[in-house]
Amino acid sequence: MTGADQASHADHAGATEAVNAQLAAPPLALQVSHLDVTYRVRGRDRLALHDVSFEIGRNESYGLVGESGSGKSTVALALTRYLARNGRVSAGSISISGRDPLAMDRSELRDLRARTVSMVYQEPGKALNPSLRVGRQMAEVFQVAGSDKAEAAMRSEAMLRKVQISDPGRVMDAYPHQLSGGMAQRVVIAMALAANPALLILDEPTTALDATVEAEVLDLVAGLRDELDTSVLFISHNLAVIAKMCDRVGVLYAGELIEEGPASQVFEQPRHPYTVGLLRCIPRHGQRKDHGRLDAIPGFLPQPGHKLAGCIFAPRCPIAVQQCRDAPPPAFDVGPDRTSRCYRHDETSGLPRSTPADVSLPTPPTAADPVVRMRNLSKTFTSKAGQVAALAGVDLDIGRGETLGLVGESGSGKTTLARLLLGLTAADEGSQLSLDGKPLGRDLAHRGTEELRALQIVFQNPDSALNRRHTVRRLISRPLAKLAGLSGVALRDRLASLVASVRMEERHLALRPSQLSGGLKQRVAIARAFGGGPRIVVCDEPTSALDVSVQAAILNLLADLQAKERVTYLFISHDLGVVRYLSDRIAVLYLGRIMETGPAERVFSGPHHPYTEALLSAVPSLDGQRRTRIKLAGEIPSAANPPSGCVFHTRCPRRLSSGICESTEPPLAEVEPGHLMSCHIPLDELRVMQSVDASDDNTAS
Amino acid sequence: MTEVAAAAPAEIIPAVSARGELPAWRLLIRRPSFLVGATMLLFWVVCALFGNAIAPHDPLAQQLLSINKPPSAAHWFGTDSLGRDVLSRVIVGAGPILTVAPLATLLGTVLGTALGLAMGYFGGLLDALVSRLVEAVLALPAVIVIFLFIVALGTSVSTLIIVIGFIFTPLIARTVRSAVQVERHLDYLSSARLLGERPIRIMFVEILPNVVPTVVVEFTVRLGYAIFAVATLAFLGFSVQVSAPNWGSDINSSYGLLGAGYWWETLFPALAIASLVVAINLVADSIQQVVSE
Numbered sequence: 001m002t003g004a005d006q007a008s009h010a011d012h013a014g015a016t017e018a019v020n021a022q023l024a025a026p027p028l029a030l031q032v033s034h035l036d037v038t039y040r041v042r043g044r045d046r047l048a049l050h051d052v053s054f055e056i057g058r059n060e061s062y063g064l065v066g067e068s069g070s071g072k073s074t075v076a077l078a079l080t081r082y083l084a085r086n087g088r089v090s091a092g093s094i095s096i097s098g099r100d101p102l103a104m105d106r107s108e109l110r111d112l113r114a115r116t117v118s119m120v121y122q123e124p125g126k127a128l129n130p131s132l133r134v135g136r137q138m139a140e141v142f143q144v145a146g147s148d149k150a151e152a153a154m155r156s157e158a159m160l161r162k163v164q165i166s167d168p169g170r171v172m173d174a175y176p177h178q179l180s181g182g183m184a185q186r187v188v189i190a191m192a193l194a195a196n197p198a199l200l201i202l203d204e205p206t207t208a209l210d211a212t213v214e215a216e217v218l219d220l221v222a223g224l225r226d227e228l229d230t231s232v233l234f235i236s237h238n239l240a241v242i243a244k245m246c247d248r249v250g251v252l253y254a255g256e257l258i259e260e261g262p263a264s265q266v267f268e269q270p271r272h273p274y275t276v277g278l279l280r281c282i283p284r285h286g287q288r289k290d291h292g293r294l295d296a297i298p299g300f301l302p303q304p305g306h307k308l309a310g311c312i313f314a315p316r317c318p319i320a321v322q323q324c325r326d327a328p329p330p331a332f333d334v335g336p337d338r339t340s341r342c343y344r345h346d347e348t349s350g351l352p353r354s355t356p357a358d359v360s361l362p363t364p365p366t367a368a369d370p371v372v373r374m375r376n377l378s379k380t381f382t383s384k385a386g387q388v389a390a391l392a393g394v395d396l397d398i399g400r401g402e403t404l405g406l407v408g409e410s411g412s413g414k415t416t417l418a419r420l421l422l423g424l425t426a427a428d429e430g431s432q433l434s435l436d437g438k439p440l441g442r443d444l445a446h447r448g449t450e451e452l453r454a455l456q457i458v459f460q461n462p463d464s465a466l467n468r469r470h471t472v473r474r475l476i477s478r479p480l481a482k483l484a485g486l487s488g489v490a491l492r493d494r495l496a497s498l499v500a501s502v503r504m505e506e507r508h509l510a511l512r513p514s515q516l517s518g519g520l521k522q523r524v525a526i527a528r529a530f531g532g533g534p535r536i537v538v539c540d541e542p543t544s545a546l547d548v549s550v551q552a553a554i555l556n557l558l559a560d561l562q563a564k565e566r567v568t569y570l571f572i573s574h575d576l577g578v579v580r581y582l583s584d585r586i587a588v589l590y591l592g593r594i595m596e597t598g599p600a601e602r603v604f605s606g607p608h609h610p611y612t613e614a615l616l617s618a619v620p621s622l623d624g625q626r627r628t629r630i631k632l633a634g635e636i637p638s639a640a641n642p643p644s645g646c647v648f649h650t651r652c653p654r655r656l657s658s659g660i661c662e663s664t665e666p667p668l669a670e671v672e673p674g675h676l677m678s679c680h681i682p683l684d685e686l687r688v689m690q691s692v693d694a695s696d697d698n699t700a701s
Numbered sequence: 702m703t704e705v706a707a708a709a710p711a712e713i714i715p716a717v718s719a720r721g722e723l724p725a726w727r728l729l730i731r732r733p734s735f736l737v738g739a740t741m742l743l744f745w746v747v748c749a750l751f752g753n754a755i756a757p758h759d760p761l762a763q764q765l766l767s768i769n770k771p772p773s774a775a776h777w778f779g780t781d782s783l784g785r786d787v788l789s790r791v792i793v794g795a796g797p798i799l800t801v802a803p804l805a806t807l808l809g810t811v812l813g814t815a816l817g818l819a820m821g822y823f824g825g826l827l828d829a830l831v832s833r834l835v836e837a838v839l840a841l842p843a844v845i846v847i848f849l850f851i852v853a854l855g856t857s858v859s860t861l862i863i864v865i866g867f868i869f870t871p872l873i874a875r876t877v878r879s880a881v882q883v884e885r886h887l888d889y890l891s892s893a894r895l896l897g898e899r900p901i902r903i904m905f906v907e908i909l910p911n912v913v914p915t916v917v918v919e920f921t922v923r924l925g926y927a928i929f930a931v932a933t934l935a936f937l938g939f940s941v942q943v944s945a946p947n948w949g950s951d952i953n954s955s956y957g958l959l960g961a962g963y964w965w966e967t968l969f970p971a972l973a974i975a976s977l978v979v980a981i982n983l984v985a986d987s988i989q990q991v992v993s994e
Contacts, residue, residue, distance in 0.1 A: 424891050444894055452897045465888040469910035482896045528892065 027098030029199045029231030030056040030079070035092035037071070037078050037255075048074050048087070049255045053331075056199070056248075061225060061232040063246030063263060065239055065278075067547040068518075069301055070252040072235045076201050079233075080117055081109055097198045114144050118192035122204040124184035128176035134187055135172030141194040155194070162227075163190040164220055180635050182213035189221065193228060200225075201233045206241065210409045211574060212632050215618035218245060237547065239282060240620040243267050248337070251275050254302050254312045260331075261338030267622060269349070271340040273317045276351045281552035283581035284622060289559035290361040294552035294581070295353045300517065311341070318352045319344050355556065361563045362401070370397035371568050372421065372536060375432040379416050379425065379592075385640040390416040391427075391592040392642075395668065398536065403562065403569040405583030405600065407576060407615065411636050413592035414572045418538045421570065422455050423447050435535070453483045456534040460541035462521035466513045466528075473509040476527045483532025494531075501564065502527045502557060519550035523557070530561060536568045543578060555582060576619050580604055585674075588612050591639055591647045594668055598675030607686040609677050610654040646680065654689060656680055725914075728991045738983025745977050748792045749799035756789035760946045769963050779965035781955055787965060790946040791973050797940070797947055798977070801861050802927035808866030810920045813873025818904040818912075820874060821881025828878070835871040843868050843926070844933050856939050865927055873919050880915040884908050914992035921985035925978050932974045948974050 037049040049071045056062040066072045077083045079094060081101050094101055097116055104112060121127050129137055135156060142152035153172075160168035163186040176184055185205060192200055202221065206214035222245060225232055234245050242249055242263065249263040251274065259272040270276045280295035287294065299316035302308060310325040311317070317324065323343055331339040342348070377394040380387050391413045398404045406414050419425040420433070426443040427433060433440045435454055441447035456479075459465035466475055473495070480486045480494050499509065502523040513521050522542060529537050539558065543551040559582060562569060573579045579586065580600060587597040588611060596609035603612060614630040632651045637643055643650045649661040660680050668676050671683040679686070729735050748755060758776075764784035772779045778787035820828040838846070850864040884890065893907050934940070935949025948970040955966035 422891075422895060424894065444897070449897060452895060456895060457892070459888040459892070461888065465892055467889045467893075467907055467911070469913075479896055482898070532896070 027095070028055050029058055029060065029097060030054075030062075030233065031093075031095040032075075032079070033093050035075075035078065035094065036090045037074050037083065038088055038090040039084070040086045040088075045090075047090075047255060049078070052092070052252075052255075052257045054250050054257060054260060056231045056233060058198075058231055059225065059229050060248065061234060061246045063234045063236065063242035063249040064252055065236060065242050065249060066252030067237060067278075067301070067549060069254070071255040072237075072252055073203055074255075075252075076119065076203050076233070076235055079201065080113060080119060115195045116197055117199045117201065118195065118197040119201045119203065120185070120188050120192050120205045122207050124181060124188045124208070125176065127188045128184060130176050132175075133172065134174055134176060134179070138172065138187070138191055138194070141191050145195045156190075159190045159194055160187070162193075162224065163187070164216075165190075180213075181209050182217060182635060185209060185213075185217055186220065189217070189224070193224060193230065196228060197230060199233060200230050201235070203235045204237070205234075207236070207238070211576070212409060212614065212618045213635065214241075215620070216631070218620070221245065238620075239267065239278065239548070240622045243622050244620040251278070256312055256341065257331075258313065258342070259338075259340045261335065265335065265338060271334045271338065271345040271348050272313075272342045273319060273344075273348055273351055274313050276348050277316075278548060279622070280353070281548045282622060283555075283577040287581055289555070289582050291358045293355060293357050293359065294555060295355055295357075296553035296556065297549040298354045311343070313342075318354065319347060359560075361559060362566075369400070369437065371400045371436060372398040372570075373432075373434045373437075374417075374421070377417070377420060377431045377433060378428040379413075379420055379431075380428055383640070385638070388638075388640045389592055389642065390639060391420065394589075394592070394594055396587055396594060396597065398568055398570060399585070401562075401566055401568055402584040403571050403582050405579035405586045406570060406572045406589060407574070407579055407586065408589035409615075409636050410574070411591075411639065412589040413639075414589055415540060416592070417589070418457065418540055418570060418572060421536075422457055422538060423451075449483065453532045454535040455538070456529040456532060456536075457538040457540060458522070458525050458529045458542045461545045462518065462525045463513065463545075465525050466521060468513050470512070471509065472504075472511055472513070472516070472524055475513075475524055476509075476531060479528055479531030498527050498531060501530075501561065503553075517550075518546050519553060522546060522550075522554055526554075526557065526561070530565060530567075533565075534567055536570065538570045538572070540572045541574065544573065544575065551578070558582065576604075576616060588615070591637065591642055593647055594676070594678065595648065596675075596677045596679075597668075598672070598677075602672065602675050606690050607683055608690070609679050610652050610681075610686075611648050613690060614651075614653065646678070654681060654686075725991055729987055732987045732990070734983045735987035738980045738987065741976055741980035742984060745795045745799060745973075745980065748795040750796075752793035752796050756786070756792045758786035758789045760785060760789040760793045761944060762786075769958070769961075769966070771963075772965055778969045779963075781951070781966045782958060782963075787951075787969050790951055791948070791969050794946040794948045794951065794970065794973065795977070797858075797945065798928060798931050798935075798949075798974075801858060801865070801931050802924060805862045805865035805931075806869060806920060806924045806927045808862060809869025809873055809923060810916060812866065812870040813919075814877050814909075814912075814916050816870060816874035817877025818881055818908060821878040821885065822900065822904050822908065831871065831874060832878075835875045838868065838871050844930055847930060847934060848937065848939070851934065851939050861931065861934070861939075865930055869923050869927070873916075873923065876919050877912055877915060880912040881908055884911055918985065918989045918992055921981060921988055925981040925985060928974070928978050928981065 032055070033053045035049055035052040036047060038045045039048050052075065054062065064072050064075060074083070074087070078089055079096065079101065089102055096112065099112065099116070101109065101112055128134070135153065138156035138159065139149070139152035142155050143149070147155060156172060157168045160171060165171050165183070165186055171179065171183065171187065179187065206217050209217060218241065221232070224230070234242060236242050246263045248261065249266050250257045250260040251266070251272065252258070253274050259266060259270065259275050266275065267279065270279060277295065277297040281297065283294055286292060297316055302312060302315070308314065310327055311320070311329050314320040314324040321344070329341045329343045331341050332345055334340045334345050374394055374396045377391060377396070378389065379391040380389050394417065406417065408414050416425070420427045423441060423444040435451065440451060444452070476498060477491060477495055480491050484494070486494055496506070499506065504520065504523050508516065508520065513524065516524070542558070543554050546554060555578065558569070561567070571579060571582055583600045585598065586600050586603040588595045588603070588609060590611050595611045596603060604616070606613070608616070614632045617630045630653050632653070634651055637650055645662045645664050646652070646666055649655050652661065655661045666678045666680045668678040671677050677683070762785065764780065766784065767780055768782055768784040770776060770780045776786050776788065778791060781787055781790070816831060820831050846868055847864050851860060854860045890903060890907065893903050898907070932949040935947050936953045938950065938953065940947045940950045951970045952967055955963065959967055
């Protein structure tokens with residue numbers, strides 16, 4: 001979105017508000033007042049939502065944020081009466097465009113769902129019927145709304161064009177599994193908007209998508225909202241996405257709306273300690289593992305159905321006083337259209353931190369000899385589609401004690417690189433992999449105990465990475481016995497110190513993974529990885545399955561462990577903010593090739609490779625400084641059939657007109673000391689191009 | 702693609718869930734179908750263990766003066782064509798069937814689980830070969846195959862157990878294999894490999910505990926089939942001792958008299974077989990539902 005677009009958008013929104021205020025007659029798109037939702041679990045009622053009130057005006061976009069278990073999805077389900085059988089609205093009222101879904105019979109409810117409210121869920125793949133062609137599914141929506149067959153087909157095609165699908169005919173003939181995630185989500189959005197609903201509910205619509213695709217889908221939703229005059233309820237755990245998409249925002253915590261107001265104000269000047277804490281958990285520009293550290297929110301969500309006399313956040317709140325524990329705070333007006341359920345809402349700006357902001361961490365030596373050296377590292381998989389080069393001739397060094405951040409879209413080869421390094425998959429012939437100058441066995445069968453010890457991993461999803469039938473004690477003890485060769489008292493001592501260093505307690509040892517929260521599970525996985533005394537730990541998206549408040553604690557833990565145990569990290573993440581927070585150096589991967597590598601600050605501040613530039617600009621930011629979006633055309637090409645020349649040329653916004661990008665693959669050359677790039681455009685020209693765009697952007701905003 | 706977000710509504714995650722997962726047996730005993738099935742099964746197990754003590758008459762004693770008597774106060778289930786008490790024969794007849802069937806199923810389960818673990822973990826040629834073998838076994842009716850073996854090897858308790866166990870092995874292996882293949886995609890196996898664990902340990906210490914629920918379900922389901930197979934073989938004349946009480950062979954020797962109106966001699970052993978199979982299936986179903994929840 002350009003600056004001019006934004007300005008006109010803001011004008012438009014302002015005008016609508018003014019008109020609404022004058023007339024006050026047209027019903028709000030959504031009005032929820034004092035909503036309670038109760039689930040009956042094992043014969044007992046558990047309150048999942050309590051006293052939730054908010055409204056969405058016409059053509060307004062309202063964001064609901066909260067961590068898992070806060071009740072975000074329950075709100076959406078209650079609005080459309082899709083609550084599970086054990087759930088019910090136990091108090092309060094809902095009005096959608098002036099109609100009350102709670103009082104409707106089945107046919108009215110059907111009509112409401114068909115015409116007035118539409119929902120888009122997280123997984124587009126699950127929202128589409130896998131056995132019907134896309135065209136047929138779409139036409140059905142129009143037929144329900146009253147079109148005949150021919151008209152339905154025509155309108156489906158028009159709708160697909162509206163969601164910027166350039167080739168609707170092909171998409172309508174396809175089955176859902178033939179579409180990419182981004183394409184499928186567009187189809188779902190097209191179906192949701194088919195009946196021109198008054199209210200569109202988006203429940204984590206981009207969480208399953210890559211950042212570049214996410215950015216496109218978000219732009220699309222924003223554009224369509226203006227065009228179709230639809231109100232949006234946007235549910236997400238991602239504060240930056242909400243900040244980008246929504247006019248107003250409500251923050252849910254443990255089933256209560258603890259703060260509400262215009263999005264920009266809530267994120268700039270939060271007036272509830274929880275919102276403050278949440279915002280401090282997200283890495284922003286300028287924050288690094290050693291200064292301006294992320295702050296974690298101590299404690300845990302209250303148990304479901306657990307009744308507290310006072311404020312639900314009081315047990316975790318650093319500024320709670322006796323009053324907070326005695327009586328639940330009412331919703332205080334804290335500004336125009338703003339409320340906060342906090343007695344001390346005036347004191348939130350000075351909220352004390354739970355962890356120190358600055359710590360001194362040893363800087364990794366810019367040593368000459370890297371600990372890991374990869375030369376011509378390749379991996380080709382054979383599939384029905386032919387030979388797929390998941391990794392094509394990667395040269396990369398990892399320095400001793402540093403954190404190398406590996407970024408790229410899904411399918412770029414990040415995980416393959418990690419698996420080759422670990423020996424879980426054998427690299428192609430001709431690949432060279434060495435540890436401390438000594439060649440590494442090509443797979444685990446060819447590696448000795450010392451090599452096994454040296455390389456360990458923290459997987460993305462601890463549910464998958466921990467054996468669910470084993471106790472924590474067994475899980476953490478095993479590497480100590482097997483790799484570190486400990487037994488008896490020595491093992492018990494090391495176990496105790498390891499458990500303490502990942503900030504867990506003795507009482508957790510007897511539990512099984514299912515009895516732990518996500519953050520604790522990941523701590524167990526980290527303890528396992530560190531048990532054998534590794535040299536290098538691969539962190540494969542270690543925080544992406546976790547909530548933000550937990551993520552902050554895990555990131556800081558990783559930074560502290562690195563300092564204490566002197567290990568090297570290969571840190572893989574799609575979240576550039578997280579990578580930037582933790583990494584000393586960055587490598588950017590695209591279609592199995594290194595596009596750019598260099599010191600983190602250089603790579604992020606630019607001039608950078610056009611692909612890096614596009615990745616960075618796709619990330620919604622909380623800082624308010626909106627970058628010009630460098631749009632990437634289309635999606636990542638198939639690795640089975642990579643483009644000629646520079647593999648990125650098919651999507652590159654800065655492709656040269658001379659045709660060299662299509663014909664010749666640029667070498668990975670050193671453009672500055674330590675900064676390597678694979679691009680035909682000289683660094684100085686990139687600097688000029690990128691600074692021009694940046695200054696444009698600054699003047700516009 | 703990577704972010705996993707809030708989904709299940711009521712799932713507010715506490716630090717350490719106080720109840721965690723309820724132990725499986727507690728979930729089981731909440732199910733009426735399990736209670737009914739288990740009670741019936743328990744009844745037959747007691748009969749099998751203490752049959753001779755419980756039976757009101759000697760199941761072998763022939764009273765030639767009161768043959769083919771209908772149910773009465775003295776003989777609740779009537780008497781058969783040799784004047785033996787049907788009730789006593791039904792009670793004591795639980796013994797042989799509840800010896801052979803569980804042992805055969807256990808043998809098949811142990812072998813099948815080991816084979817299934819290896820097939821699922823190693824894949825490749827072993828998997829392909831055994832999979833074809835399974836299909837071959839499935840194509841033949843189990844009772845006919847068992848029948849052939851018994852004709853060739855002669856009838857004895859151990860032959861019955863071994864033959865039925867071997868027939869079940871590939872069937873159970875196939876089920877275990879697919880459960881193992883689900884586990885293979887989970888990272889904890891990579892994690893174990895990175896510790897340098899041997900395949901045997903990965904199969905039996907890492908994977909096996911996770912497929913135990915599948916194995917238990919498979920055992921109970923197969924047990925039902927085994928009961929049926931043993932009864933069928935006895936009916937066909939392949940029981941170990943000819944005169945000993947045996948539901949299958951008792952039906953065989955009495956069903957010719959149904960036309961004469963002597964229904965009790967056939968009905969009660971048949972009901973015994975039916976109730977035992979139903980009991981086991983109720984238990985199996987309940988376990989399956991608890992496991993899949």
